Amino acid sequence: MKSKTILPDFLVKKGDAYYCRYGDFYIDPLYPVKTAIVSHAHGDHASPGHLDTYATPFTVAFMQQRFPKYTREAYTIKPFNQSWELNEVRITLIPAGHILGSAQILMEYQGVRYLYTGDYKLQEDPTCEPIQVVQADVLITETTFADPDVVHPDPVEEIRKLNAINGNILLGCYTLGKAQRITYLLNSYCPDKVVLLHHRMTMAHRLYDEYSPVSLHYKVYGRKDMKEGPANKVYLVPPLTFNSYFRATNVTRVFASGWARLQQHNDLSLYISDHVDWADLLHYITLVKPIEIWTIHGDGSKLKIHLQDQIDVRDIQSVTMIPATA
Structure with missing residues (x-):
């Protein structure tokens, strides 16, 4: 059986964005680009000015309200679980459970499945779509709370x-x-x-x-x-x-x-988070069953140490694009 070839530069950090040269698109760019896929409507992921923005219906609705000077033609609405292609990369938006309309971005190229989580949570939240689990060869995960000492209560x-x-x-x-x-x-x-x-x-x-x-x-x-x-x-x-x-x-x-x-300095603590904690992060990895893990948005060093004898873990910023002639 032929082994899968994971491209180490399939998704790379490029300024305040993640770029896929194989599909020629950006994920969650914070500066104007030609083609953007936006995982969700929070300000550190959604920004205006792109020639074409792909996102879920709620994310588009919120961006249209927040950035009214940009016309409807700047957006392409993509419902969950309806695939499309950009160049030769097949893309599907999967519910992330973070906020309403938040999406994981599944990218399939040359038989390899790359799953960009965006921000996500496993805790129940009836105000938004529950997270949907899909398996992938590469899990590209946020590590906001990737620390064994972080436990989010009920x-x-x-x-x-x-x-x-x-x-x-x-x-x-x-x-x-x-x-x-x-x-x-x-x-x-x-x-x-x-x-x-x-x-x-x-x-x-x-x-x-x-x-x-x-x-x-x-x-x-x-x-x-x-x-x-x-x-x-x-x-x-x-x-x-x-x-x-x-x-x-x-x-x-x-x-x-x-x-x-x-x-700190408040009268009462109220630990309610919309991100995965350490235990949920490890549980999600067992569900996705990746061959490799690429980390973004946080510090993945403790995850790398924890999984060092099981799965290859690296910071996505540690890889630059490989020249096309290489």
């Missing part, structure tokens, strides 16, 4: 801690994905709490109202909402607003994140 148990707080809560969280997940968790497991929404989060929530499989219950914040009526409000605010309210009184300050540094 998000339901974390959110239930807010039930013990008698008073209003100022809750910092990211605007897209995290805020909608927190709203759903509060609606489901803290039913006596009223969710108030910072105006900068309105667009994302309303798009979730249109695309998400679950209903979210919230009210856009008004000036008197935290001062009048029962003290059972949870006011969701973006990070910059949360930081500017560091002297806020008569509220309990919490921030929803997997990062320990973002829990």
Whole structure:
């Protein structure tokens, strides 16, 4: 049986993007390019100005709202699990479970399957599509929390801690994905709490109202909402607003994140992350069954040591393009 030839430069780091010369496209570029495939709509992955952007329906909808000067013709909507080709590379978007519309990008070329995860999580999150597992020869994985010391707790148990707080809560969280997940968790497991929404989060929530499989219950914040009526409000605010309210009184300050540094100086920790922790990363590797692992977005050194006698692990930035004449 002929062994598969994995091309070490199939995907390489090129500035703030990942480039596939065999298909002549970029993944998650942060500068204008001819052809971009965008894994999801977070700002560190989605940017404007490309001649053609391939992405899932929700990702395109969010980008159109966020970058209104770019016409609909700049986007090509690709539903999950519907393959297409760019040059000779066959591409399929697979649900990543990170936020609504987030996609892993499966690339097939010369019989080899390369799976770019983007950001992903295995924890249950009814606000978005659950992660879908496919097997691949090369797993190109984020390593945001690739550390044996990182353990993400059950998000339901974390959110239930807010039930013990008698008073209003100022809750910092990211605007897209995290805020909608927190709203759903509060609606489901803290039913006596009223969710108030910072105006900068309105667009994302309303798009979730249109695309998400679950209903979210919230009210856009008004000036008197935290001062009048029962003290059972949870006011969701973006990070910059949360930081500017560091002297806020008569509220309990919490921030929803997997990062320990973002829990410091708050009144209560709230470890809710939209990325895989160490255990989920290792579990996902067993499901995908890769021959090689290429790491991105974080530090993969501990993963490399852990798997050194089992699977070849390398940082994708350690390889440059091989000349075509080589």
